[in-house]
Amino acid sequence: MEFDLQWLLIGLPIAFGLGWIASRLDIGQWKRAQREAPKAYFQGLNLLLNEQHDKAIDAFIEAVQRDPDTAELHFALGNLFRRRGEFERAVRVHQHLLQRADLGAADRARAQHALAQDYVKAGLLDRAEAAYRELEGTAFDIEARLARLSLAERSRDWRTAAEMAGRLEASGTGSYANRIAHHWCELSLQAGDAGDDAAAAEALRNARATAPHAPRPLILAARRAAKAGDAAAAFNLYGELLQHAPELLPLVASDYAGAAIAAGQAAAARTTVLRRLEQQPSVDLLHAMRLLDGATPAAGDVPDAAERAQRLLHAQPTLSAALAVLDAPLHAADEQALRDVREAVARGARALQRYRCAACGFEAPQHFWQCPGCLSWDTFPPRRVEEL
Numbered sequence: 001m002e003f004d005l006q007w008l009l010i011g012l013p014i015a016f017g018l019g020w021i022a023s024r025l026d027i028g029q030w031k032r033a034q035r036e037a038p039k040a041y042f043q044g045l046n047l048l049l050n051e052q053h054d055k056a057i058d059a060f061i062e063a064v065q066r067d068p069d070t071a072e073l074h075f076a077l078g079n080l081f082r083r084r085g086e087f088e089r090a091v092r093v094h095q096h097l098l099q100r101a102d103l104g105a106a107d108r109a110r111a112q113h114a115l116a117q118d119y120v121k122a123g124l125l126d127r128a129e130a131a132y133r134e135l136e137g138t139a140f141d142i143e144a145r146l147a148r149l150s151l152a153e154r155s156r157d158w159r160t161a162a163e164m165a166g167r168l169e170a171s172g173t174g175s176y177a178n179r180i181a182h183h184w185c186e187l188s189l190q191a192g193d194a195g196d197d198a199a200a201a202e203a204l205r206n207a208r209a210t211a212p213h214a215p216r217p218l219i220l221a222a223r224r225a226a227k228a229g230d231a232a233a234a235f236n237l238y239g240e241l242l243q244h245a246p247e248l249l250p251l252v253a254s255d256y257a258g259a260a261i262a263a264g265q266a267a268a269a270r271t272t273v274l275r276r277l278e279q280q281p282s283v284d285l286l287h288a289m290r291l292l293d294g295a296t297p298a299a300g301d302v303p304d305a306a307e308r309a310q311r312l313l314h315a316q317p318t319l320s321a322a323l324a325v326l327d328a329p330l331h332a333a334d335e336q337a338l339r340d341v342r343e344a345v346a347r348g349a350r351a352l353q354r355y356r357c358a359a360c361g362f363e364a365p366q367h368f369w370q371c372p373g374c375l376s377w378d379t380f381p382p383r384r385v386e387e388l
């Protein structure tokens, strides 16, 4: 028995070692890998201790003190600090790494990348941007540019964002056309708010040139045309939009109807909206139809306003559709419509016939003395949400 145990004790590490060597097929790399063995070991330790951060940090601090040259330990420690929200300490660890003269280029880039992530997590966006900029030309180049793009978007610096996305696209990381078009749209709106109409028009032209089929630049262009009094141009732009994205009609339905009426195209718009209404029941389309009804003599072969509202309510029992039915004149025979209205009201009311915890906002159909969400006592008022 003792003999067996002895073999097991010797055999296991040997088998482990052989497997480890076999996993590094290149014998030339073996020597280097052997030097890095502690590194790999501690990386594993880092993963193992993931769920025990306090103990891991104690162990790492001790190890770093014993062997201050081990870059890998510094990385593990810095990451742990960042994950715990101790950003100052994470920054110090990574800055310490960057100051070391013996650090290779790859590890230097890695430390720089970690430092940039520390700054993002700490909310120091200017410093994060500067740290990411240092990574140009390194293995983290693309990652750093993506991070800088999202930083620029977060700080609403749309010009930098557009430039960054353009450079990402140029480096072959996929198409950023739609995103860049959004950046130009934001710039156009900003310029418009600042009263610079020429700049607004220019930015919008850039947006449309970047992504000719993207919906937002078309919608903005149509609104601009309508505002400038060019209803025909606005109507044509909406037509272009509906060619590429017919499902967006509810978003622009009232503006579309307005442009159509002003351009003398109400009949054509009626057909378009009615066809869409059959495929995509929507109260916004119903409102657009009401605008168009006022501008065109009602044709005998299309449902009238009351019937359209009832059809919508039947397809989609929402409170808005119920309102539309109540707004249209009801005939005594419309029993089905009344049942649909009742169903819509019941559905809408269910969301309001609940009790809500005053401490955490947890909602439930029944009253609780102890909140199941935050476990507070007596935080549910005795009144339902709709009675508050």
Ligand SMILES: [Zn+2]
Pocket: 357, 358, 359, 360, 361, 362, 371, 372, 373, 374, 375, 376, 379
């Ligand atoms: Zn609660």
